[in-house]
Amino acid sequence: MLFCxxxxxxxxxxxxxxxxxxxxxxxxxxxxxxxxxxxxxxGENLGSSCHIDDLRERLATIERTVDNxxxxxxxxxxxxxxxRQVPVGMxxxxxxxxxxxxxxxxxxHQRYRVSVTAGLCIESFAATLAGVLLxxxxxxxxxxxxxxAMILWVSSFQPLVKVTSGTALGIRYDYVYLFGGxxxxxxxxxxSYLALSPWKRMVFHLSGTVGSPWGAALVAVIADxxxxxxxxxxxxxxxxxxxxxxxxxxxxxTRASRxxxxxxxxxxxxxxxxxxxxxxxxxx
Numbered sequence: 001m002l003f004c005x006x007x008x009x010x011x012x013x014x015x016x017x018x019x020x021x022x023x024x025x026x027x028x029x030x031x032x033x034x035x036x037x038x039x040x041x042x043g044e045n046l047g048s049s050c051h052i053d054d055l056r057e058r059l060a061t062i063e064r065t066v067d068n069x070x071x072x073x074x075x076x077x078x079x080x081x082x083x084r085q086v087p088v089g090m091x092x093x094x095x096x097x098x099x100x101x102x103x104x105x106x107x108x109h110q111r112y113r114v115s116v117t118a119g120l121c122i123e124s125f126a127a128t129l130a131g132v133l134l135x136x137x138x139x140x141x142x143x144x145x146x147x148x149a150m151i152l153w154v155s156s157f158q159p160l161v162k163v164t165s166g167t168a169l170g171i172r173y174d175y176v177y178l179f180g181g182x183x184x185x186x187x188x189x190x191x192s193y194l195a196l197s198p199w200k201r202m203v204f205h206l207s208g209t210v211g212s213p214w215g216a217a218l219v220a221v222i223a224d225x226x227x228x229x230x231x232x233x234x235x236x237x238x239x240x241x242x243x244x245x246x247x248x249x250x251x252x253x254t255r256a257s258r259x260x261x262x263x264x265x266x267x268x269x270x271x272x273x274x275x276x277x278x279x280x281x282x283x284x
Contacts (some may be wrong), residue, residue, distance in 0.1 A: 052090055055083065059094070063101050066108075076105065093281060094194040099191030103174050106187060110177040119176030119186060120163065126156040138226060144229035151216030154237060157200050159186055161211035161266070162204070166193075167198050170221065179259060202275040208268025209245040213238050247270040253277065 013243065032234035059077045065071040083091055091098075114122075130152035137145030155167040163173065163186050172189035193201065244267070252273025263270075 028279070051086065053077065054095065055086075055090075055094060057098075059097050059101060063097075063104070066101070066104055071105070076101075088195065088197060092274040095189075095191030095195040097191065097193055099172075099174075099179065099189040102190035103187070106177075107175060108176075113175045116163075116173045116186065118119070118185060120160075122176075122184065123156045123160050126152045127160065130156070130215075134222060137194075137230065137241070138223065141227065141235075143227050143229040146219060146227050147233050150216055150219035150230065150234045153210045153219060154241070155211075157211035157215040158208060159184070162186075162208040165207035166204050169196060169204055171196070171204065198275045198279045202272050202279070204263075205268045205272035205275060209249075209272070212242045213245070216241060249273045 010194045026162065034091075059074070062071065062075050062079065065075075080098075083094065130149040132262060133145045133152070134149035136142065137149060166173070166188065174187045174189055176184050176186050193204075196204070216234045216238035220231045220238065223231045225231070248267035248269030249272060251268040253276075
C-alpha cells in the first residue's frame with residue numbers, strides 16, 4: 001500500500017434516457033448569485049451559465065456513452081482537465097455528477113469490492129494484529145514475529161492515515177477494491193476530491209506518503225536492541241519506502257510518466273507533486 005492511484009473514474013445513463021445528468025447541485029447556481037453567493041453582473045451571469053452548461057452537456061455525453069458501452073478513452077480526461085481550471089464553487093456544484101460518472105467508469109473494471117466500513121475494519125484488524133505480534137515477538141525474542149508485524153503496519157498504516165486525512169479534508173469514499181488483484185485500495189468519490197483546492201489535494205496525497213514509513217520506523221524503535229535483525233530490516237524498509245516516495249515526488253515535478261513499471265499518477269508522492277505544480281499554474 002505504498003502507492004495510491006488517481007481516483008478518476010466514471011458513470012452512464014440508461015439506454016433511451018435523455019442526455020441529461022442529475023444536476024441537483026449545479027442547478028443551485030441561479031437566481032443572479034455568483035459562486036461565492038454574491039450578486040452577479042449580467043455578463044458574469046451569462047458567462048458562468050454558459051460555462052457550466054457546457055460542462056453539464058459534456059458530462060452528460062460521456063455518461064451516456066458509458067451507459068451504452070460505447071465509451072472510448074479521452075473525453076473524460078479532457079473534461080477533468082477543464083474542470084480543474086474553473087472556480088472551486090463550480091467544481092463543487094458538479095461534484096455529485098463527477099463522482100457518479102467516475103464511479104461508473106471505475107466499476108467497469110472492478111468486479112471485486114467491499115464497503116468502506118468493511119475495508120476500514122480489515123485494515124484496523126491488521127494494524128491491531130501487528131501490535132499483538134510485535135508484543136509477542138519482544139516477549140519471545142522472535143525477530144520473525146516482529147518482521148511480520150512490521151509488514152502489517154507498513155501495509156495498513158498507509159490507507160488508514162490517508163483515509164483519515166481525506167475524510168478530515170472533506171473527501172468521501174465509495175468502496176474498497178483490489179488494485180492489481182492484490183492490494184486493497186479505497187476508491188475516492190472523485191467529485192468530492194476534485195472540489196477541493198489544489199492545496200488540500202496536495203496535503204491529501206502527501207498524507208499517503210507518511211503511513212508506510214511510520215509503520216516501519218515504529219517497529220524499529222520499539223524492537224530496538226532486543227531484536228536486532230527485525231530492527232535492521234525495519235530501518236531498511238523505512239529508507240526504501242522513503243526513497244520510493246521521494247522518487248515519485250521528483251518524477252511528478254519533472255513530468256515523468258513512469259518509474260519503471262509504476263505510473264507516477266498512481267503514487268501518492270507523484271500526485272502531490274502534480275497538485276503542487278497546478279498551484280503555480282494559478283488553479284483554484
